[in-house]
Amino acid sequence: MEPVIVIGAGQPGVAAAAALLREGLRPVVLEADPHPTGSWPRYYDSLVLFTPAHFNALPGLPFPGEPHRYPTRDEAADYLRTSAARLDCEFRTGHRVTSVNQEGGEYRVLTEGGSELTAPMVVAATGSFARPHCPDLPGLAAYTGRVLHAAEYRSPAPFAGRRVVVVGAGNSAVQIAVELARPGVPAHDALGHHARRRPGRPARRAEAGEHPTEPPHDVPALGLRTSAGTRRRCAPPTARTWCPACR
C-alpha cells in the first residue's frame, strides 16, 4: 500500500507531491506521458507564459534565470521535469490511470499497463487539457472551413493565406491571434471575436504591449468584436495603444 497516489505530473501534481513530502508522506506519482511535464509540450510552439518566472516557482523549487522574465513553453516543461527529479519520491511515467475505485477505507488504482496500486488517499491532478471544450455554436455543423480548438493549434504555417476567426479572449486566444496577424506570417488577417465584452486581464496586458515578447506594434491588422458590438481594425496600432475600445 502506498501512503498517497498523485495522478498527473503537471504543476499541481508536482506541487502536491512536494507538499506531501513536506508533511512526511512519500507519494507515488502516476503520469501518462513519458515525462513529468504536464501538458506544456502539447501547447503551441510560440507559447510564452503570462506570469513572470518567479510566479511559476513551486514551493522550495526556484524557477531558474532572471525572475521577472516570461519563460517559454519549453522552459516551463524543463522546469517541471527538473523539479520532479529533485523530489524524493517516485514518478512513474508512462502510467495512464484507467480507474480508481474505493474499496473499504482505501482506493484501488489501475493503470493501462495492468499495474495495480492501493492507497488511503488519491490526488487527482489530471488537468483539463485532454478534454478541450468546444461550444456547440449554432451553424457550426454546416460550416465548411476548418475548425480547431486552441489545444490542436501549434503554429501559424498551416493557415497561410486564410482568414481566421479566433473565438475567445483569454490568454491562448490573444497570443494565437497576435501570432496569426504578424507580418511575415502569411495568414495576415486574423479576427479576434471576444465572447466577453472585455478580454481578461492578462490578455489586456498582452494587448497593451506589457508582454516583452509579444509587442503589439508589429501587428498590422487585428479585428476585434465584443458582445457589445464593438469592432475595430487596428492598422497599424502603436505600441501600448492597441485597440483601446477593448480595454
Ligand SMILES: Cc1cc2nc3c(=O)[nH]c(=O)nc-3n(C[C@H](O)[C@H](O)[C@H](O)COP(=O)(O)OP(=O)(O)OC[C@H]3O[C@@H](n4cnc5c(N)ncnc54)[C@H](O)[C@@H]3O)c2cc1C
Ligand atoms: C496558452 C496557455 C498559457 C498559459 N500560461 C500560463 C502562465 O503564464 N502561467 C501559469 O501559471 N499558467 C499558465 N497556463 C495554465 C497552465 O498551463 C495550467 O494551469 C497548468 O499547467 C495546468 O496544470 P494541470 O496539471 O492541471 O494540467 P496539465 O498540465 O494538463 O497536466 C495534467 C497531467 O496529467 C496527466 N494525466 C491526465 N490524465 C491522466 C491519467 N488518466 N493518468 C495519468 N496521468 C494523466 C497528463 O498527461 C498531464 O501530464 C497557461 C495555459 C495555456 C493553455
